[in-house]
Amino acid sequence: MRRLLQWIFGRIPIGWLQLTHKRGRFMAALAGVAFANVLVFVQLGIMNSMSTATLRPYEFFRADIMISASDANAMTEGGNVARQWMLQAFADPDITDGLGLFVGKAAWDRGERDITFTTFGIDPGRPEFLAPIITSEIGLLQVHDVAVVDRLARGLSPEEAAAIRPHTPLSFETQGRTLTALGTFAGGGGFGGDGYMLVSDQTFLSLFATRSSSAPDHILLHVRPGVDVADVVQRLRGLISDTTVRIRSYADAAQEELRYQQTQRPTGVIFGFGVLIGVLVGLVIVYQVLSADVADHMREYATFKAMGYGPQFFFGIVVEEALVLGILGFVPGLAFGTAILTFMAKVTTLPLAMTSSMAVMVFLGTVVFSIVSGAIATRRLTAADPADLF
């Protein structure tokens, strides 16, 4: 590290030397930076897990356009839409295919702890509307009262999930009926339910007696390959001028739901604040560490200034210290942050994980803000006469 800094700055690595001169204080400073990193990592992890969880169900299906009820802010929220709109949409020559998607919540009564499945009902004869991770299992749904369940669902043990095969089925009670799970897919617990379950539209309608086959929750549409989806969406909005439905590209629908979850729902807003507060507290810690260090060495810097060292020199020391603290604080921060997120993921089965973009962002943020803090702290040094600093 010393040699590297000497090489980078082409001078005696004063920042490194003065940081490491007082072991105890250096360790405390590193712990402070590491703690700031952990704080931001955990908050970002929670925030990220929410977007991962929100976008998750969109990954189960393949569609270009989605027609939903106007109050459907989320895939699992809002009223239903009349199937007739699908027929109407077919009037557009670029619409090639359509599917009604049913969504409901079904609780598997497990005694001490239920598993709430967000349940999708689809026509099992239409694998082209399903993502590859599910298509292989869809054939199983042809049989009535059969389900494909989420092997990552919260409350379902991995052993239990692994045992679910067509020749070793698992039967369970839900919505007053007995379903037989013949296969599994990788979904994952989210903030709104414990996991996902797929059934045929016929099974869905018998689970949810009040629902009707003529009114699914969403209509998924495919457009002709190579056609601009946005254009088709525009045309459909003209074609179906009903204010009770919203017509969006499938990708937009996912992004709009994400925005909704993050800015309108209390949990999303709280997580957003968590990140904000984590970042603010992290900034305060980093600022504290850097400005205290500059204040500690003010007299020595004043001597350097008296010797003819200019502002770039002092800025260089600050950059050097920011790099040292940023790098050496980041390593334990990353380790602890990853450990905490992994532990939290295990306990909550939420998709909490360290991502490389988080790591890069936090590292750069730490170094950049350390530099800014140090630069602010050296402003007094730059402005004052050396004689006034002794």
Add this chain to the structure above:
Amino acid sequence: MAVQDGDMVVKARGLNHWFGEGEARKQALFDINLSLPRGSLTVLMGPSGSGKTTLLTLLGCLRTVQDGSVLLAGTELFDASEAKLTKLRQRLGFIFQSHNLHESLTALQNVMMGVQVHNGVPDDLAKRAGARALDLVGLSDRLHYLPGNLSGGQKQRVAVARALVGNPEMVLADEPTAALDKDSAADVVDLLKRLGAARNTTTLLVTHDNRILDRADSILTLEDGRIVSVSGG
């Protein structure tokens, strides 16, 4: 010997200085006029609070000139830009009463800082110059000591080495021996005398030490912010 104007390293004319603002504003220096010829040793004396440090820091670019003129190596300090002052400081050497050395740098590294202020000096060159300067002050066996492991006298000798290592045009020393015992003080004064003479360095020294008075080219005495006597020279 008549000294020509161009041989003056420092020339101050009508220099006044104040501290504080408003009601608390207090004049510390009154109409100071002085010239320090190249290679001269000037001792500045006077009671505590008479303005010695204020004058020294003004002449050495460490304090902003408020009123009057100071010509340092031909450059006017009044209204000079910060960049210009920084450049000028590189041509001076300072020794203070304390707070001289950086506590986390070794003796050698501290002295090297006096060389490396001149941009582009390679590391090994600075190292050799630093070691030589420390040898001159009798500390060749203390190169890698941190200031915390040196005595007060040794620290001031490191400061002398650092002040001289860059071959400055002028050395300014403000009571460099005030915190030292008799023997260490004598060492430091001897060094300043000997090394300054050998290099023909202009030296301005605030001290009460009598041993240096016989070598001084002139002795200025300050009282209440005014030069009350000039002797020698």
